[in-house]
Amino acid sequence: MLGKKVRRLRREQALTQVQMADRLGISPSYLNLIEHDQRPLTLPVLLKLSRIFEVDLQAFSEDDDGRLFADLNEIFGDPLFAHLDLARAELNEVVAASPAVAQAISLLYRNYRGARDDLETLAERLSDDPLLTTAGHELRTLLTSVRSFAEILHDNAQLGSGQRQQFLGILVKESERLTEQVERVLDIAGGAALERLGDARSPADEVDELIQQHANHFPELERAAATLRQAVDGEPGGLEAGLARQLAERHGTGLEITRLQPDPVAERFDEAGRRLLLSEMLPPAERSFRLARRLGLLSCEPIFHNYIGEARLSDAETARLCRRALAGYFAGAVLMPYEPFLEAARTLRYDIDRLSRRFGTSFEQTCHRLATLQRAGAKGVPFHFLRVDIAGNVSKRYAGSGLRIPRHGGVCPRWNVHAAFLSPGRIDRQIAQMPDGGTFFCLARAVAEGLGGHLQPKSHFAIAIGCDVSYAREIVYADGIDFDNDGAVVPVGSSCRLCDRSDCAQRAFAPLVPDLAPDEPAAEPADPADPAADTAA
Numbered sequence: 156m157l158g159k160k161v162r163r164l165r166r167e168q169a170l171t172q173v174q175m176a177d178r179l180g181i182s183p184s185y186l187n188l189i190e191h192d193q194r195p196l197t198l199p200v201l202l203k204l205s206r207i208f209e210v211d212l213q214a215f216s217e218d219d220d221g222r223l224f225a226d227l228n229e230i231f232g233d234p235l236f237a238h239l240d241l242a243r244a245e246l247n248e249v250v251a252a253s254p255a256v257a258q259a260i261s262l263l264y265r266n267y268r269g270a271r272d273d274l275e276t277l278a279e280r281l282s283d284d285p286l287l288t289t290a291g292h293e294l295r296t297l298l299t300s301v302r303s304f305a306e307i308l309h310d311n312a313q314l315g316s317g318q319r320q321q322f323l324g325i326l327v328k329e330s331e332r333l334t335e336q337v338e339r340v341l342d343i344a345g346g347a348a349l350e351r352l353g354d355a356r357s358p359a360d361e362v363d364e365l366i367q368q369h370a371n372h373f374p375e376l377e378r379a380a381a382t383l384r385q386a387v388d389g390e391p392g393g394l395e396a397g398l399a400r401q402l403a404e405r406h407g408t409g410l411e412i413t414r415l416q417p418d419p420v421a422e423r424f425d426e427a428g429r430r431l432l433l434s435e436m437l438p439p440a441e442r443s444f445r446l447a448r449r450l451g452l453l454s455c456e457p458i459f460h461n462y463i464g465e466a467r468l469s470d471a472e473t474a475r476l477c478r479r480a481l482a483g484y485f486a487g488a489v490l491m492p493y494e495p496f497l498e499a500a501r502t503l504r505y506d507i508d509r510l511s512r513r514f515g516t517s518f519e520q521t522c523h524r525l526a527t528l529q530r531a532g533a534k535g536v537p538f539h540f541l542r543v544d545i546a547g548n549v550s551k552r553y554a555g556s557g558l559r560i561p562r563h564g565g566v567c568p569r570w571n572v573h574a575a576f577l578s579p580g581r582i583d584r585q586i587a588q589m590p591d592g593g594t595f596f597c598l599a600r601a602v603a604e605g606l607g608g609h610l611q612p613k614s615h616f617a618i619a620i621g622c623d624v625s626y627a628r629e630i631v632y633a634d635g636i637d638f639d640n641d642g643a644v645v646p647v648g649s650s651c652r653l654c655d656r657s658d659c660a661q662r663a664f665a666p667l668v669p670d671l672a673p674d675e676p677a678a679e680p681a682d683p684a685d686p687a688a689d690t691a692a
Contacts (some may be wrong), residue, residue: 158196160251161204170294173192178294179204182257199510212419214421220459227249227257237290244322244352244373269426277682291626298333301330304326305480334631342681358469358472358473361477362473362476362480364466365466365468367554369462370555372551373481376458377488378494379454379455379458380447381492384492387400387401394443396447398443398446398447398521399446402431402449405450407452412432413434413435420434421434433445433446436495440490440511440515440517442487442518443490444487444490448479451485459477459478459481463477487520490514490516490520491510491514493530494533497533499513500525501535503631504631505632507525510525518602519602519616522540525538526540526553529555536630537556537557537622538556538621540553540620541553541620542618543572543616543617544615545617547565547566549566556621556623558589559649561649561653564650568663569661570597570647571599573617574599575600575617580598580601582632583599583600584596584643585598586636587621588636588644588647589647589648594644595621595622596621596622597620597621598619601617613653624638653666
């Protein structure tokens with residue numbers, strides 16, 4: 156590889172082998188062998204090259220070539236290039252002979268992926284926008300009406316003049332309405348509505364972006380949580396009692412466990428009376444979590460302020476939501492301290508139930524903590540995290556594994572997060588493959604939350620975490636699964652609007668972003684009223 160760099164330098168200097176060899180004080184034949192990697196580039200020759208031609212020694216580092224080759228290898232692994240069947244040797248040759256071309260390919264691909272992601276994000280927003288949904292419905296209705304009346308006039312020459320004038324009048328009115336609707340859509344295409352869509356981020360979207368930007372890891376909160384945990388460890392009464400004492404001693408706030416009321420409230424903070432009221436129906440893990448979260452809200456405001464300031468959140472409501480999310484992160488770090496939790500996760504091979512029992516936490520709390528283990532130099536498996544209610548609404552999301560989780564609307568019906576509701580309490584396993592070839596090992600379990608009691612309804616959620624399939628062997632739930640069996644892989648998408656799989660029997664909507672080169676016409680969405688739809692799957 157270094158020989159090719161010497162040859163490239165010689166050509167850039169417009170020198171023959173004889174001329175360069177003369178300036179380096181070596182024979183042309185020896186230089187020829189170096190250029191063809193038949194002789195090593197020795198340190199004295201390397202130093203001469205650097206001094207005579209004023210070249211930085213770093214230019215001869217193989218690290219840059221290694222990174223470029225890794226980039227190209229990843230790029231040409233995209234299904235878009237599957238038909239090219241490039242060999243590793245060919246990629247090596249491109250990097251060695253033309254690193255600038257390799258960098259240009261890498262830059263071009265990054266821009267392509269960025270544009271594709273932007274287009275999918277915009278399509279996602281458009282699909283969820285009521286203005287455009289209504290406009291599309293009205294356009295189809297008006298077009299159908301205009302066509303119907305035009306066909307009546309065309310196919311019924313025997314109509315009397317009065318009836319014909321009546322139908323023509325209706326046709327003119329419908330055409331005028333159609334023109335107005337088309338102009339409305341053109342205004343949208345002109346940019347005004349798209350600008351509105353671009354700015355229409357919800358508070359939850361802004362908080363999700365902050366978490367994603369920090370890879371769901373906040374070192375300052377980790378340090379503050381470690382300090383608090385050190386202060387309560389070893390105190391009589393256990394973690395909950397220790398946290399309650401810290402709340403009283405450091406913040407003058409008492410803990411009061413309230414009896415079940417006709418209209419129960421899980422938590423209430425009486426700021427004037429300096430009391431934290433928690434329901435007696437909360438399980439121990441939830442009481443400890445809420446205690447730690449309140450301590451975070453009372454003691455970590457400077458840290459919250461810095462993160463919120465960096466994110467430039469749009470309003471006070473978004474800042475309040477962000478502060479609560481960061482306080483929840485702090486609470487999880489108190490209950491599950493980083494180093495002991497990471498060590499236990501590795502030792503137990505990410506067994507969620509055993510981790511929950513060891514640290515006294517709920518299934519959801521444990522899964523969320525697993526998705527935060529991204530400290531530099533001490534990282535766990537990079538997990539994504541997802542919480543979905545029984546209606547398919549996504550209330551929590553973090554794409555730590557690289558899985559694209561839609562921000563608007565529901566997720567793909569083939570994801571096992573939906574199937575988890577069919578078997579509550581059992582962890583459902585799935586190997587899921589996205590249209591771009593990304594493959595993930597996914598776990599999901601349905602859980603019920605609530606204060607209990609005969610008259611108190613529970614909230615039902617499915618909690619899902621997962622990782623890139625390359626990490627699956629580190630996880631106990633992967634045991635017994637044949638990852639080499641293509642039949643075990645479930646083809647999924649992000650959501651129907653963003654998925655270009657043409658053969659999906661569960662497609663509910665046509666894709667807004669079609670495949671770049673479809674080989675066959677897209678399948679029609681299933682008609683719920685069609686009896687055959689029940690057997691199609």
